[in-house]
Amino acid sequence: MVTILFNKLPWWSLAAIVLIWILITAYGVANIRSGYFLKSLSYNPDTKRRQIAITFDDGPSQNTLKILDVLNKYNVKGTFFCIGKQVKLYPDITREIIAKGHIIANHTYSHDKFIDMYTTKRFTEEIITTDTVIREVSGKIPLLFRPPYGITNPNIARAVKKTGHHVIGWNKRSFDTTIPSEKVILNRVTKNLKPGDIILLHDTKFITIAVLEQLLLFLQKNNYTTATIDELFSIQAYA
Ligand SMILES: [Zn+2]
Known part of the structure; x- marks a missing residue:
């Protein structure tokens, strides 16, 4: 037939x-927002408040301390998706992030370029090892997870199902790792901004320090408040 x-x-x-x-x-x-392979939280259209979430990937690094200073100046809390091997390198900075009232989350151990090719088992290990390192350093066991590059596939979906993490995406990508202009980056994240949006920045980048300050001034001027990811979705950040 x-x-x-x-x-x-x-x-x-x-x-x-x-x-x-x-x-x-x-x-x-x-495209993590497509939800094609797994359910991810990329923004919250149901939020009742005029609030957005600012997230930082790939730290901690020396640069993170400057990011913390800016956040502190405006009394804003962020969510930091940390790479396990970076947490191991900078345990003090990891603890500083938490001490300043921000949220720590899981962003795999290696952040390998080819991590989307990993088997379910190997990807699961990436998540679990990172949880362990974060727990050893801070006493916290993160429940929020963001896959590197926002990539999703069936193996990653199975790994996350096993570990039980919430998968967190974004809907406002700054491209602060590649765009050399503060103005262009700022415009990317503030253009058409609406309540419930999630902004993706990198605390590893020097340019992001200045962008962040401009962003926080923009939010102030436009009567936005900020929430951490657990607050935005009313979920638990830690086990
Ligand atoms: Zn990343």
């Missing part, structure tokens, strides 16, 4: 079906 159907169809229609499937899968892998 299927063969008869395909025999009747022109050859290119089959090619088109395959191509569409590949495109949908590629979109699902690259």
Whole structure:
């Protein structure tokens, strides 16, 4: 029956079906917001307050201390998705993040370039090892997790199901790791900003210190408050 159907169809229609499937899968892998492979929290459209969340990936690093100073100046709390091996390198800075009232979350141990190729087992280990390192350093066991590069696939979905973390995405990407202009980065995150949005920044980048200060002034001027990710979704940050 299927063969008869395909025999009747022109050859290119089959090619088109395959191509569409590949495109949908590629979109699902690259776009955490699509929710194609797993459920992730990328913004909260139901938020009752005029609030947004600011998140920082890839730290801790020396630069994180400058980021903490700016946040402290405006009395704003952020959520830090930390890389396990960085936590091991900078245990004092990790503790400082928590001491200043911010939230620590899991961003894998290695943040390897090819982490999307990892097996379920290897990816699960990345998450668990990071939880362990964070617990050893701070006594906290994070429940919030963000996959590197926002990539999702079936192996990552299975790993997260096993570890039981909330998967956190974003909907305002700054590209502060690649764009050299403070103005352009700031415009990317403030343009069409609305309550419930999640901004992605990197506490590892020098340029982000200045961008952050401009962003916090913008929020002040536009009567926005900020929430940590657990507050934004009314979920638990730690086990
Ligand atoms: Zn990252």
